[in-house]
Amino acid sequence: MKADLKLFGQERNLFNTLFNMGYLSGSIPNQFVINRIRPSYWIPLCELIWGVLTMVIASAKNARMIYGIRFLTGFFESSAFPSFQVLLGSWYCPEELAKRVALFEMSSSMASMFSSYLMAGLYATMNGTGGLAAWRWMFIFDGVITLPIAVLGFFCIPDFPTTTRALWLKPWEREYGIRRMAAIGRAPQQRLTLDRVRAIFLRPTIYLSAIPYTGNYFASYTGYFNLWLSSLPNLSVEQVNLIPTAGNGLAVIAAYVWPAISDRTGSRWPFAIVGSVFGIIGGILLSIWHLPFGVLLFANLIPSAGASQPLIITWITESFQDNTELRSMIIAFGNVISYTMSAWLPLLLYPTQDAPHYKYGYQFSILFYGLHIIAVLLFRYHIRWYHRKNNLVLNELGLPVVLAAADVESLDEETEKKEKVSAHVHEV
Structure with a gap:
């Protein structure tokens, strides 16, 4: 792709920056939309749009065309993650929720693995077929996979227990979903208004909750794994695509193990900081840099052995189960912070021209991981204050x-x- 489009300087990073800008533009507005339009209508519609936009990238002749498409793709894709987290938190009880949120996270890691295998296969078998480079076929296949799944979403997404009309749920199952949430004190969805949103943002809870939710996101350095592998002269294109899937596989295992232990013990915060501890270890090794290949490989893979985000999402859902709208705003606002930071931070800390050995990137990642641990501990004490203040x-x-x-x-x-x-x- 870099050769075909004659990319130079920061253009590769700008593809992600424009996507992030689109994502943060849509995160909070989309929570208003699903509060008024059924998620089973809105999320699949957005997925249809971003699936088509993804396929259009295959026709790109220059970087400028991709900038606009990436912004729009990010905008429509921002509907999915926060909405699905709110939906999961509206159906599952504490002994079930962390594992379900983790399954959602595992699907992302498995998709990344599949994407790498697909890219390696396309490069080996279809590069040049029909006059198209393998990277263009990749975007076409992404759309081909996305569109039928989006259509399926119109029928599969159950909405909320109090509003569901899913055909695959029997009437007694819908009633059971409502009673289950009432029995554990989890409030049903209410109408989201500007006054309620203003009240949420005028209180400290959303800020103290969003910081631990986002900390690991912009501390991560695993997105530059491929650039390091690409710099090694003895690796083929297929190997560069396939080796990072070990990290995805590790993330799949971690996303099941830590939440399962957390559900069993009923404790969230100790397991929420495991990923940051691993990230600090890897960051220290990558800061040293002049180490054997196996050590650097380990350093790039070890952050994947944590599962902070699904545990923190579960923790937020359980802690603020008296207020569905607060939960949705925390996740949406957390995504805004994550994608705002991702829009400019990589340009500063991980400039393309310095790849694969960055001057400051890994050291700052260590700092961010440390701040994430502190934020988790502060959040733990804030929850206790919130419960006392609100007569919980x-x-x-x-x-x-x-x-x-x-x-x-x-x-x-x-x-x-x-x-x-x-x-x-x-x-x-």
């Missing part, structure tokens, strides 16, 4: 449930609180 106490499952202020004031001892909440949950 823990039910027998360890989840916050709303009680009237008068009821809370009358509870003098922790044992009395637990009895009150247990009775309240049983009544619901």
